[in-house]
Amino acid sequence: MAGDFGVVSSKIQKDLGIEWAPKEDIVNELMKDMAFRPDPKFLGYWYDHSGEDFDWFIEGADYEVLPTTAANQATDKPNYIRPKCFPALEGYDWKEEYYPYFHGTITTNPNMQWACQAAQDAAAATGNVETMFSTWGEQLIKDESGAIAGIYVHDADGAYTKINCKSVVVTTGDYGNNMEMRRYYIPWADEFVSFYGNSDAAGTICNTGDGHLMCMWAGAKMELGPHAPMTHHMGGALGVDGYLQLNMEGKRFMNEDVPGQNIADQLSRQPLAESAEDREAGVKSWQIFDAKWPEQIKDMPDGHGYVNHYIPADQVDQYPTVLAGFGLGYTTDQMVEEAVTIKADTIDDLISQMGLPADVAKAEIERYNELCHAGLDEDFGKMSKRMFPVENPPFYACKFASAGMLVLCGGINCDLDMHALDTEDKIIPGLYVAGNTMGRRFLVEYPVVVAGISLGTAMSFGRLAGKNAAQGI
Ligand SMILES: Cc1cc2nc3c(=O)[nH]c(=O)nc-3n(C[C@H](O)[C@H](O)[C@H](O)COP(=O)(O)OP(=O)(O)OC[C@H]3O[C@@H](n4cnc5c(N)ncnc54)[C@H](O)[C@@H]3O)c2cc1C
Structure with a gap:
């Protein structure tokens, strides 16, 4: 499903007129968002190189470029690239935001497979590349000096091959479905059900x-944590828009004006639902809004997981491409009506249908409305322009369950040449890592202030590791 590429200044972006915020602002914000645990040099490398790397990555592919997020496809090409949240929402200024969203990401549609295929075809066209599918790497081989000398691989029938080589780039993704490793490195992520769905030629995840x-068996060291689960909530009928949220005790519990990853952080801390069904489904809160949502969503933040654009019924046929997509920020009355969990004509009925303690929930909604009218969120400090009272029927509520986990970022300690490092921070000659197998990029929290930075960095550092391995750097 993946397709959002957080890459900076690729040719496509330049042609579209997309401009990124300055490097220092983005890198500093990413560092702050991740509690200053990653290595800023890696984030800086991504900013400086990901654009040209993306140009290289898709060279030779056949695709269409949409000029804006809401544009329709003009050709019947199966592959197209769409800029995300572009042009930026009118009035949105990342400098005013508690969690800024940095515009610029582009998305490969329907997913990134064709882009990967283009890169593979280009490699094959050189005549220097042999690709072995349905082949599992199992153990690295080192020589007497401690340098990499090859790898043992096996096929689906269990037949082993020894490959002799001076360098190996390990890019086997993350460890989110290795429960033993998860419980050792990041036991608190136990609550997250994995949404990762890819299986290999043997049908194994x-x-x-x-x-x-x-890498660790060959002497490399796992980076220090906390490792970062990618658990960004995509929200309800209006995405992660910062509307009132009540937990399963009927209480407001946070400044709701935060991105999906951070909503998930707070949901983790909320009490379990009373009903067995909701408890089983991990339901932790309700997002609540009223009939005025079509005029309010333009004031919600722009960015990953938000819904900002209301398309009235008489204009729906003008937006077939974007309305057929997922999580793109455009919606209609029908889409919202179909996606909400509950609709009610009175607050009392809404609370009753949500199954929350009536007195508590009613008092919390009244308190919230009072703060909205005063224009100051004395309880949680939400921006005044996003304080919308819940008072115009019909009323709507969407269930927010615990977020699923896409991947789990945390990897092997490495240097900026992508060498894996040993327990004494020394290079293991010939061993390189990239993607979710590498460390130093994402820690504590997967950041959504730049959408698609996982693919953007996996591609950039993968290319760098490959170049260095080929040249013996
Ligand atoms: C549903 C979903 C949607 C996502 N959407 C986005 C998005 O839009 N933007 C974004 O930035 N990120 C997104 N992500 C995250 C992103 O897909 C990953 O972080 C990224 O693909 C990691 O790249 P990688 O190359 O490290 O690993 P992977 O893409 O996981 O590739 C690792 C490869 O190694 C292979 N492998 C594993 N073990 C072995 C072995 N022993 N021998 C040989 N091969 C092996 C695997 O089969 C796999 O092909 C999404 C994730 C999911 C699950």
């Missing part, structure tokens, strides 16, 4: 940390 283990 792919992201089991094979590469992390191979």
Whole structure:
């Protein structure tokens, strides 16, 4: 499903007129968002190189470029690239935001497979590349000096091959479905059900940390944590828009004006639901809004997971491409009506249908409305322009369950040449890592202030690791 590429200044972006915020602002914000645990040099490298790397990545592919997020496809090409949240929402200024969103990401549609295929075809066209599919790397081989000398791989029938080589780049993804590793490195992420769905030629889930283990068996060191689960909530009928939220005790619990990843952080801390069904489904809160949502959503933040654009019924046929997509920020009355969990004509009925303690929930909604009218959120400090009272029927509520986990970022300690480092921070000659097998990019929290930075960095550092491995750097 992946397709959002957080890349900076690729040719496509320049042609579209997309401008990124300055490097220092983005890198500093990413560092702040991740509690200053990653390595800013890696984030700076991504900012400086990901654009040209993306140009290289898709060279030779056949695709259409949409000029804006809401544009329709003008051709019947199966592959197209769409800028995300572009042009930026009128009035949106990232400098005013508690969690800024940095515009610029582009998305490969329907997913990134064709872009990967283009890169593979280009490699094959050189005549220098042999690709072995349905082949599992199992153990790295080192020589007497401690340098990499090859790798043992096997096929689906269990037949082993020894590959002799001076360098190995390990890019086997994350370890989100290796429960032993998860419980050791990040036990608190136990609550997250994995949404990662790719399986290999043997029908086994792919992201089991094979590469992390191979590297560690060869002497490499896992980076210090806390590792960062990618658990960004995509919200309800109006995405993660900052409307009132009540937990399962009927209480307001946070400044709701935060991105999906951070909503998930707070949901983790909320009490369990009373009903067995909701408890089983991990339901932790309700997002609540009223009939005025069509005029309010333009004031919600722009960015990953938000819904900002209301398309009236008489204009729906003008937006077929964007309305057929997922999580693109455009919606209609019908889409909202179909996606909400509950609709009610009175607050009392809404509370009753949500199954919340009536007195508590009613008092909380009244308090929230009072703060909205005063224009000051004395309880949680939400921006005044996003304080919308819940008072115009009909009323709507959407269930927010605990977010699922896409991947789990945390990897092998490495230097900026992508060498894996050993327990004494020394290079293991010939061993390189990239993507979710590498460390130093994402820690504590997967950041959504730049959408698609996981693919953007995986591609950039993958290319760098490949170049260095080929040249013996
Ligand atoms: C549903 C979903 C949507 C996502 N959307 C986005 C998005 O839009 N933008 C974004 O930035 N991120 C997104 N992500 C996250 C992103 O897809 C990953 O972080 C990224 O793909 C990591 O790249 P990688 O190359 O490190 O690993 P992967 O893409 O996981 O590739 C690792 C490869 O290694 C193979 N492998 C594993 N073990 C072995 C072995 N022993 N031997 C040989 N091969 C092996 C696997 O089969 C797999 O092909 C999404 C994730 C999911 C699950």
